[in-house]
Amino acid sequence: MANYDPNNIFAKILRGELPAYKVFEDEKVFAFLDIMPRAPGHTLVVPKAPARTIIDIAPDDLAHVIKATQNIARAAMTVFAADGITIQQFNEPAGGQVVFHLHVHMIPRKNGVALKPPLSFKEEPAVLSEHASRLAGALQG
Numbered sequence: 001m002a003n004y005d006p007n008n009i010f011a012k013i014l015r016g017e018l019p020a021y022k023v024f025e026d027e028k029v030f031a032f033l034d035i036m037p038r039a040p041g042h043t044l045v046v047p048k049a050p051a052r053t054i055i056d057i058a059p060d061d062l063a064h065v066i067k068a069t070q071n072i073a074r075a076a077m078t079v080f081a082a083d084g085i086t087i088q089q090f091n092e093p094a095g096g097q098v099v100f101h102l103h104v105h106m107i108p109r110k111n112g113v114a115l116k117p118p119l120s121f122k123e124e125p126a127v128l129s130e131h132a133s134r135l136a137g138a139l140q141g
């Protein structure tokens, strides 16, 4: 794919070159916690196939990402006692994208609690580990 940089951070996570707080994985999708969560449980869902934006991804791969996002959102409602879920997806710098491997943000929400600003807060590793294992556990069964 001409516009895809294989050295982006999420490509390195997919290749196992960088660590991630894994929530879910199947043959087409990988999901992990955002290390700068805008709310507890903020999860990123990415296709394994290289795709820079929603413009580039094959429709079937996009559908798989959305199905996985729905499953994770359902689990997150319980695990994080959420009142709602915010889904975000940004494309190109003009659209707010910072990492150039397509990803969907799944953010559990509480009534009356505003999102933290993007990239404003780095969560503690112990907290991320605990959240990832609880969410992964709920997805398994």
Ligand code: AMP
Residues within 6 Å of the ligand: 009, 018, 020, 033, 034, 035, 036, 037, 044, 090, 096, 097, 098, 099, 100, 103, 118, 119
């Ligand atoms: P955006 O491209 O604007 O959708 O944002 C990229 C997101 O990736 C931000 O929310 C960052 O906090 C998040 N992020 C950046 N590096 C990592 C990483 N190594 N592991 C998990 N999330 C990351």
